[in-house]
Amino acid sequence: MSHIQRISCIYKITCDAEGRSYVGKTQNVGGRWWSHLGMLSANAHPNTELQRVYNQYGADSLSFSILDSVPVDDLSRAEAYWIEKYGLDNLYNVARVRCPGYTDVDRFVSFINNKWLYAG
Numbered sequence: 001m002s003h004i005q006r007i008s009c010i011y012k013i014t015c016d017a018e019g020r021s022y023v024g025k026t027q028n029v030g031g032r033w034w035s036h037l038g039m040l041s042a043n044a045h046p047n048t049e050l051q052r053v054y055n056q057y058g059a060d061s062l063s064f065s066i067l068d069s070v071p072v073d074d075l076s077r078a079e080a081y082w083i084e085k086y087g088l089d090n091l092y093n094v095a096r097v098r099c100p101g102y103t104d105v106d107r108f109v110s111f112i113n114n115k116w117l118y119a120g
Contacts, residue, residue: 006029007029008072011065012065015064017053017061022049022093024079026075040059047092050092061079070087
């Protein structure tokens with residue numbers, strides 16, 4: 001039996017027909033994509049805009065990509081960063097993600113740079 005590695009990441013689902021995306025986080029990237037597809041095909045996705053584009057353009061109009069591989073403890077912060085980076089006007093996400101202690105993108109980027117970038 002093969003072992004499937006669970007990868008935590010920030011992902012993006014893009015509707016090629018409209019050029020807008022949905023940004024999300026997951027601890028299991030493969031399972032999450034199939035979960036989205038299952039809800040969309042059952043016409044039961046909680047994100048009404050993503051459901052609308054699926055119903056209008058079909059599954060072939062959606063593409064899935066990984067934006068960033070992120071440790072589980074940092075998923076919420078990274079999701080907030082990517083949502084801010086793309087901007088809600090370009091996304092199907094309905095709200096910004098709130099992360100205690102990170103009220104703006106500059107503070108978050110500074111945190112990431114100080115934690116993960118080593119200038120030695």
